[in-house]
Amino acid sequence: MYRYDYIDRAFVEDRAAEFRGQVARRLAGEITEDQFKPLRLMNGLYLQLHAYMLRVSIPYGTLTPNQLRKLAWIARTYDKGYGHFTTRQNIQFHWIKLKDVPDILGHLADVEMHALQTSGNCIRNVTSDPRAGASADEIEDPRIWSEIIRQWAAIHPEFSFLPRKFKIAVTATAHDRTAARLHDIGLLMRKGRDGGVGFEVIVGGGMGRTPYVGPTIRDVLPAEHLLSYLEAVLRVYNRHGRRDNIYKARIKILVAQLGAEEFARQVEAEWAQIDHPAIDAPQAEVDRVRAAFAPPAFEAVTGRSDAFEAAKAASSSLARFARNNVHLHKQPGYAIVDISLKAPGETPGDATAEQMELVADLAERFSLGELRVTHEQNLVLPHVKLDDVAAVHAALAGAGLASANINLVSDIIACPGLDYCALANARAIPIAQDIALRFAAADQAENIGELKIKISGCINACGHHHVGHIGILGVDKKGEEFYQLSLGGSAAEDAEVGKILGPAIPADKVTDAVDHLVGVYLRERHAGERFIDTYRRVGLVPFKEAVYAEAH
Template identity: 75%
Template sequence: MYLYDALDKEFLADRSAEFRGQVARRLAGELSEDQFKPLRLMNGLYLQLHAYMLRVAIPYGSLNAVQARRLAEIARRYDKGYGHFTTRQNIQFNWIKLADAPDILDQLAEVDLHAIQTSGNCIRNVTADPYAGATAEEVDDPRVWSEVIRQWSTLHPEFSFLPRKFKIAITAAPKDRTAARVHDIGLVARRDRDGTLGFEVIVGGGQGRTPYVGPTIKEHLPAGRLLSYLEAVLRVYNRHGRRDNIYKARIKILVAALGAEEFGRQVEEEWAKIDGARADLPDTELARIRGAFATTPFETLPATSAIFEANKAADPAFARFARNNVKPHKKSGYAVVVVSLKAVGQTPGDATADQLEVVADLAERYSLNDLRVTHAQNLVLPHVKLDDLPVVHAALQKAGLATANIDLASDIIACPGLDYCALANARAIPVAQHIAAKFADADYAEKVGELKIKISGCINACGHHHVAHIGVLGVDKKGEEFYQLSLGGSGAEDASIAQILGPALPADKVAEAVDTLVDKYLSVREGEERFLDTFRRVGMAPFKEAVYADAH
């Protein structure tokens, strides 16, 4: 794991001091709200419905135990004892006072955490595969490149006032757990036939009002040229991205308007003019960062564990957990454990301070002091010994964190929606809770299999409804909450944008409609086919008929 050195720490301290000064000037009336708003947003501080909300970055989704405990302390001391994990590997505190924000940032900085660039029209927190360094699928450790980009993008002098926000995701595995294809830039690491590391560069994906699966503008960017190429992409965007209309200002609109080929050509032209010796990271620094991630002290263990097998045989709940939440690890005798924050009835992505502390302890004792956050709003203990799985499971169970539903229908992504968010048109959380309740029977949920339901409370699509197998979008119809369903999206390596099912439904009909869709799926699926694959095979018609015939 990368540890901040004195220089990184001084940087955070300086940033915190700067913000303290800005808050003081705002409170003293020296800065107007119009002047202050972009400044607080650059530190992730929003004014929401009930209070300020502070969005803290978890760069590439990686935390250690000390950091997780500090988040718990902040939740307890400055919030109401909980935090909300987002679809971009951040954590949000919902009940923050402006006057407390500088102290909170100081306390975060003490453990190398910050809120830098978690909002604003700049390069946002870089997200990465939460299984990085643990999965056998990856061709390289994406955290290395994420940390390279974190440093490069931090208070970038040229790219901090872009036309609009800018999000980068990185994965190095064929199975995409980052939604790379719906980011402003998605980077997929690959090795050439001769083993040379490079990135497929996907630019101009995105969700919101105008969803796009991003086109690939470079098939194999030599890894060492990453920063100069990013500089070229960002420069073309900064100069030519639209600034006249906030809804058309993302890079996806520029890429779509020019066409991927022309956009790619302009990037190449700009890239050719950049002096790589100045713009690319020196190999020595790359080696330093790589070294920090290469030191995970794995033990040599047998591939199977008698304890693990015996417990699976003896305890059906544990066996279910093992089936759904335990994923293969690159080292024999280890596993990746996904901790669900989607217990039925819970707010998706919320964790209490107590739960954060439990997970921090488990990470410290059983996962090499490593904890991850997923874009699906769950947590990951990436390096757990098979022998330790039963005790980890028992501890999670005790904390209400052992729900065995990863990627099942009740593992729902939901934004905070109108319960908290000033931009929302409708609530998302209660809808998620109603739908999850339909799949409370774990046998039934497993029978249904992989089903990604994602809910957004407005068109901004923080809940990723465009790339859901079943997407739910809250809309405001004459002051009432209505929900538009869409089917067939995916944010993974087979990315696609969901298609609208039909007219929006009132709040109390949504869970029922999802139920109907799943019934239809079960009646037409072939073999072990996922919901998404069935939809792709049979199309919209049977689902549409089922829901709207049922509703009338």
């Protein structure tokens, strides 16, 4: 894992000191709220309904046990004892006081963390594959390039006042766990013909009011030119992205208006004029970062664990956990263990300070000191020996963290919604809670199989509703909470924006509607088909009929 050197350390200390000064100036009335707001946003500080919210960056979703312990300590000391993991692999605290934020940034700096650029019209936290470094089929650890981008983007002198926010995702496997095609820039690692590493560059995807699956503007970009090419993309956007209308300011609108070909041409023309060696990370720097992500010290063990097999045979709950939450690792005898933050009835993505501390301890003891956060709001122990899975499961079960529901109907993405968020039109959390409780029976959930439900409390789509197999969008209909359902979205390599099912329905009808949708799937499915496969085969109509039957 990447560790800070003296430069990185000084940088986050300087940032904390700078914000301390800016807060003091705001409190003294030397700068107005209009002037202060962009400054606090660039440090991840929002004003929500009940308090300030601080969003802490977790670059490419990787954490050390000590970092997670520090987050737990912050939750306990400055918040109400919990944190909320987000769809950008970050964590946010919902009860923060402005006067405490400079101190919190200082505590984060102590563990090589920051809240830099987790908001505002700048380059946001770079996201990546939560299974990086553990997947057998990855070309190389995508965090190497994510870290190089993180540093390049940190207080970029030219690109900190963009038309709108800017999100980059990096992935290195055929199966996309980052929603790369729904990002401002998605980078899919490819092996070049010469054997070198390169990227397929996707620009102009996004969700929000106008969702787009991003087009590819370059098939293979040699990795060593990544930064100069990003600089060219950002420069074209900074100059030509719309600034007159907040809803048309994302790069996706520019790409759509110009057309992918013309946009690509402009980027190539700009790139040709950039002094590449001045901008690109030199080989020595790439080597330094690459070395930081060298594989951890795996033990040489056999690919089969008799202890694990025996434990599964003895415990149906462990066996279920193994089926749903434990995944193949590239190293024989190891597994990737997903920790669900979706216990039915709980708030999706929330973890208490005690839960964070337990997971930190487990990572230290059983996962070679590594932890990950997924954009689906779960945690991952990436390097667990098969021999240890039973012990990990038992410890998780004692803390309410052993829900065996990864990718199942109750593994729901939900934004904080109107319970917290000043932008929301409707609540998202209670809808997620109700659906998860309806499908809490584990056998039933496994029978239904992979089903991704994603809920947003407003059109900004933090809950990724556009790309849910079932998407749920909260809308305000004459002062009441209504929900618009969509079907057939996907955030994976077969990315697709879902289709709206029909008129929005009231809150107390949503869970029944999901039940109807699941019923149609169970009735119509062919052997081996997931919900999304059946939907793609039979189309919207039978689902629509089932949900709106009562109205006819």
